[in-house]
Amino acid sequence: MITSPAIAYGAERYDIDATVKDDRFIAALKGLGLGDRVLASEAQLAPFGSDALTAFHQRPLAVAVVESAAEVEAVVRLCHEAEMPFVARGSGTSLSGGSLPVEGGIVIALNRLNRVLAVDPDARIAVVEPGAINLAVSAAAAPHGLAYAPDPSSQSVCTIGGNLAFNSGGAHCLKHGMTANHVLGLRVVLPDGEAVELGGDSTEHLGPDWTGMFCGCEGLFGIAVEATLRLVAIPESVRTALAVFDSLERAGDAVAAIVGAGLLPVAMEIMDALAIEAAEASVKPEYPQGEALLIVELEGEEEVVEQELLAVEGILRGSGCGEMQTTADPEQRALIWKGRKSAFSAVGWLAPDYIVQDGVVPRTRLGEALREIDRLSAERGIRVANVFHAGDGNLHPLILFDGREEGAVERAEELAADILALCVTLGGSITGEHGVGVEKRDYMKLMFSADDLGLMEDARAAVDPARLANRGKMLTPPQVPV
Amino acid sequence: MNAIVATDVAAVQAAVAEGVPLIPVAGGTKTATHPVPEGEVRALDVSGLTGVVDYDPAELTFTARPGTTLAEIDAMLAANGQQLPFDPPRLGEAGTIGGAVAAGLTGPGGFAAGIRDFVVGVRFVDGSGRVAAGGGRVVKNAAGFDLPKLLVGSLGRLGVIVGLSLKVFPRPEATATVRFPAAGLPAGLAALAALARGPIPLSALDLDPDGAVTARIGGSAESIEARTARLARALEPLGAPLEDEAAHWEQACRFAWVEGRARLVVVPTAPRHVVDLDAELERRGAGRRYGLAANVAWVAWPQATSLDELSELLAARGMSGVVLTGPPLPEPLIGAATGGAFGRRIAAALDPAGVFAGGRR
Numbered sequence: 001m002i003t004s005p006a007i008a009y010g011a012e013r014y015d016i017d018a019t020v021k022d023d024r025f026i027a028a029l030k031g032l033g034l035g036d037r038v039l040a041s042e043a044q045l046a047p048f049g050s051d052a053l054t055a056f057h058q059r060p061l062a063v064a065v066v067e068s069a070a071e072v073e074a075v076v077r078l079c080h081e082a083e084m085p086f087v088a089r090g091s092g093t094s095l096s097g098g099s100l101p102v103e104g105g106i107v108i109a110l111n112r113l114n115r116v117l118a119v120d121p122d123a124r125i126a127v128v129e130p131g132a133i134n135l136a137v138s139a140a141a142a143p144h145g146l147a148y149a150p151d152p153s154s155q156s157v158c159t160i161g162g163n164l165a166f167n168s169g170g171a172h173c174l175k176h177g178m179t180a181n182h183v184l185g186l187r188v189v190l191p192d193g194e195a196v197e198l199g200g201d202s203t204e205h206l207g208p209d210w211t212g213m214f215c216g217c218e219g220l221f222g223i224a225v226e227a228t229l230r231l232v233a234i235p236e237s238v239r240t241a242l243a244v245f246d247s248l249e250r251a252g253d254a255v256a257a258i259v260g261a262g263l264l265p266v267a268m269e270i271m272d273a274l275a276i277e278a279a280e281a282s283v284k285p286e287y288p289q290g291e292a293l294l295i296v297e298l299e300g301e302e303e304v305v306e307q308e309l310l311a312v313e314g315i316l317r318g319s320g321c322g323e324m325q326t327t328a329d330p331e332q333r334a335l336i337w338k339g340r341k342s343a344f345s346a347v348g349w350l351a352p353d354y355i356v357q358d359g360v361v362p363r364t365r366l367g368e369a370l371r372e373i374d375r376l377s378a379e380r381g382i383r384v385a386n387v388f389h390a391g392d393g394n395l396h397p398l399i400l401f402d403g404r405e406e407g408a409v410e411r412a413e414e415l416a417a418d419i420l421a422l423c424v425t426l427g428g429s430i431t432g433e434h435g436v437g438v439e440k441r442d443y444m445k446l447m448f449s450a451d452d453l454g455l456m457e458d459a460r461a462a463v464d465p466a467r468l469a470n471r472g473k474m475l476t477p478p479q480v481p482v
Numbered sequence: 483m484n485a486i487v488a489t490d491v492a493a494v495q496a497a498v499a500e501g502v503p504l505i506p507v508a509g510g511t512k513t514a515t516h517p518v519p520e521g522e523v524r525a526l527d528v529s530g531l532t533g534v535v536d537y538d539p540a541e542l543t544f545t546a547r548p549g550t551t552l553a554e555i556d557a558m559l560a561a562n563g564q565q566l567p568f569d570p571p572r573l574g575e576a577g578t579i580g581g582a583v584a585a586g587l588t589g590p591g592g593f594a595a596g597i598r599d600f601v602v603g604v605r606f607v608d609g610s611g612r613v614a615a616g617g618g619r620v621v622k623n624a625a626g627f628d629l630p631k632l633l634v635g636s637l638g639r640l641g642v643i644v645g646l647s648l649k650v651f652p653r654p655e656a657t658a659t660v661r662f663p664a665a666g667l668p669a670g671l672a673a674l675a676a677l678a679r680g681p682i683p684l685s686a687l688d689l690d691p692d693g694a695v696t697a698r699i700g701g702s703a704e705s706i707e708a709r710t711a712r713l714a715r716a717l718e719p720l721g722a723p724l725e726d727e728a729a730h731w732e733q734a735c736r737f738a739w740v741e742g743r744a745r746l747v748v749v750p751t752a753p754r755h756v757v758d759l760d761a762e763l764e765r766r767g768a769g770r771r772y773g774l775a776a777n778v779a780w781v782a783w784p785q786a787t788s789l790d791e792l793s794e795l796l797a798a799r800g801m802s803g804v805v806l807t808g809p810p811l812p813e814p815l816i817g818a819a820t821g822g823a824f825g826r827r828i829a830a831a832l833d834p835a836g837v838f839a840g841g842r843r
Binding site for chain 2: 120121122123124125144145146166167168169173174176177178180181188190194196197198199200201202203204205206207208209210212213214215216217221222233235236256259260262263264300301302303304307358360361362363364389392393394427428429430431432433434435436440444447448449451452453454455456458459460461462463474
């Protein structure tokens with residue numbers, strides 16, 4: 001069935017004079033009306049060579065800066081005709097290498113498709129373009145008392161297109177769920193350039209949930225050019241509690257006790273001493289000091305939140321917390337979250353390099369997972385800072401190293417692999433919200449059987465037989481003879 | 483033709499391997515989606531694939547086989563102060579969790595979030611007899627394609643679900659309901675919009691064709707009375723607490739209002755379509771209710787009127803519906819097609835021979 005040599009990774013795309021073909025392709029791209037919006041010089045391409053996973057770098061042939069859905073269709077159609085691999089890109093904040101270019105392929109930059117096209121306050125929906133910044137959706141909804149719930153830490157720069165392609169999460173998933181839950185309808189350009197509408201403007205759907213299937217496809221099914229998003233009412237009251245503990249395990253037990261009491265906070269986050277130190281060194285959130293910091297956020301009707309806060313405070317004390325602070329002040333809350341959400345970049349203050357992992361374990365096995373990570377860290381002599389969405393068992397161990405030391409990268413990667421294997425062994429997942437991308441592709445087989453992966457590959461090949469869309473991400477295609 | 487009865491996964495695989503067109507069935511409560519008697523397509527009865535495989539209340543998740551009844555799951559969760567947050571419609575005692583997911587329906591109490599948000603893992607047998615899994619048992623997971631979502635609403639037309647993991651939420655200690663008086667459909671829609679983005683989180687938000695709005699809250703017993711009073715004051719004209727509210731929602735979830743032999747049809751919609759849709763439905767003598775802040779229309783279609791008429795009415799508006807009750811239909815999905823080329827390609831990958839599509843794919 002598969003005959004094109006272009007499918008085999010690393011194989012030469014062209015059998016004759018590649019340079020001439022590349023020049024012709026660039027000319028064809030410009031000919032679509034893109035003109036100067038086709039970037040092809042070294043200097044222009046440099047920023048597009050990698051994303052937030054900086055360990056990986058590839059040189060694309062060119063970047064097409066599109067300004068309309070029609071241009072996306074035209075560029076994709078051209079790529080399809082020439083069997084040219086392409087990667088869609090928003091702000092390039094992927095932590096899994098999701099927007100890493102294919103060497104010699106095309107990057108379709110969606111940043112200029114950044115409009116919030118409509119907000120319907122009565123239906124509580126927003127219609128947006130893929131390059132719209134996550135936070136801009138909430139900003140457009142705010143005058144109507146509404147907000148867009150998914151809040152990845154990079155929300156001030158990341159785009160909706162990337163969020164939905166990687167089914168992003170955020171601190172508030174515990175109550176609101178991941179991005180896919182908030183995407184009701186899509187207009188997508190399939191990898192051959194055909195545009196289709198999926199879902200609609202209702203929270204309900206019929207037949208298979210095609211919208212849900214497209215979300216989290218990591219770009220393998222094509223490019224979303226318009227999305228209809230569900231908005232939620234801005235809560236009347238939000239209270240954030242901070243408590244320190246003398247061990248991560250105690251903090252973890254407090255989380256279990258809160259859930260056990262039938263409470264459903266909108267977020268529960270834990271940071272360890274190293275992550276607290278990093279946060280203090282960078283954005284100075286003035287957290288109380290301790291071995292572990294637990295952030296619990298409650299939202300809803302004022303009276304209910306007050307009651308629940310009392311219950312949470314009781315549970316935190318009962319779990320042996322040290323200093324505890326609670327606040328409803330928006331500025332204080334913003335500072336608390338700034339410390340938490342900048343934790344990844346803040347560890348740059350502690351070590352020259354780091355790998356961030358994104359494994360998930362069942363909530364009740366958090367303590368076990370943390371003890372084991374601690375043991376692995378000590379055994380290898382590699383420092384690990386822990387920041388995690390405790391409410392839903394989503395760990396973010398930050399493995400600190402100095403890439404200038406010989407073998408340090410390899411040792412850090414080995415530890416990362418062991419942590420992922422641990423998460424799967426405990427019944428969890430290799431990724432909670434960052435996606436598989438290039439980074440965790442080899443670990444898919446830890447979680448999924450050959451049949452599971454075979455079915456996913458079949459679905460992908462049915463939609464994109466030449467495997468042009470975001471080739472090299474999530475799935476390892478069957479090797480074919482060249 | 484008699485149903486093929488499968489009581490384990492191997493039997494499901496064997497049945498699929500025969501290549502005879504099949505449609506999985508379990509509790510038999512959504513009769514219109516079943517194979518037509520004496521037709522080419524046989525029923526594959528998976529009601530014997532039962533049992534909760536795993537449930538730890540502290541995880542807020544459970545894993546069960548598809549033939550496990552909703553009644554059993556409700557009782558299990560209630561004993562631990564939890565519930566299915568999407569309140570699946572109960573169209574009969576025998577309704578199963580597999581049927582609930584395959585139908586993809588959110589009941590009246592799922593206003594805060596619908597069924598698609600709560601299915602976190604799935605195992606199924608695809609059209610080539612292969613057992614595949616997607617998602618997992620944890621509440622947050624971004625690994626691989628979202629096959630759990632794909633199977634929500636698939637009506638057994640993409641594969642046979644053999645295992646499911648779902649997320650659950652705490653059950654509120656107390657509930658209360660406020661009814662706002664009827665003042666016509668446009669006024670009712672305005673009331674819905676105001677309540678939906680208001681400060682009081684609701685678990686149900688229903689609209690009757692006369693404009694009456696019914697809203698439900700849940701929470702601690704201590705504060706429920708004061709909060710009910712606050713909700714009743716949220717709009718003019720004021721609402722009033724509904725007596726015996728538990729019975730009201732229990733009947734709503736069973737669709738007790740659907741008369742005689744009318745067929746129950748579910749139609750996803752949006753508030754802006756409701757006035758027009760309602761007038762068309764009324765003209766044809768159909769009963770209707772609007773749930774989830776008018777994101778879904780429940781239609782009681784008169785038995786004497788051709789379903790083609792409803793299908794055309796919906797298709798003309800770009801809307802779709804699924805016929806749930808009444809005699810089996812060759813195609814319960816009516817109105818506009820969904821998924822386009824994307825859907826056709828995915829379906830062809832999962833079921834190349836059309837085992838679950840009457841041999842056509």
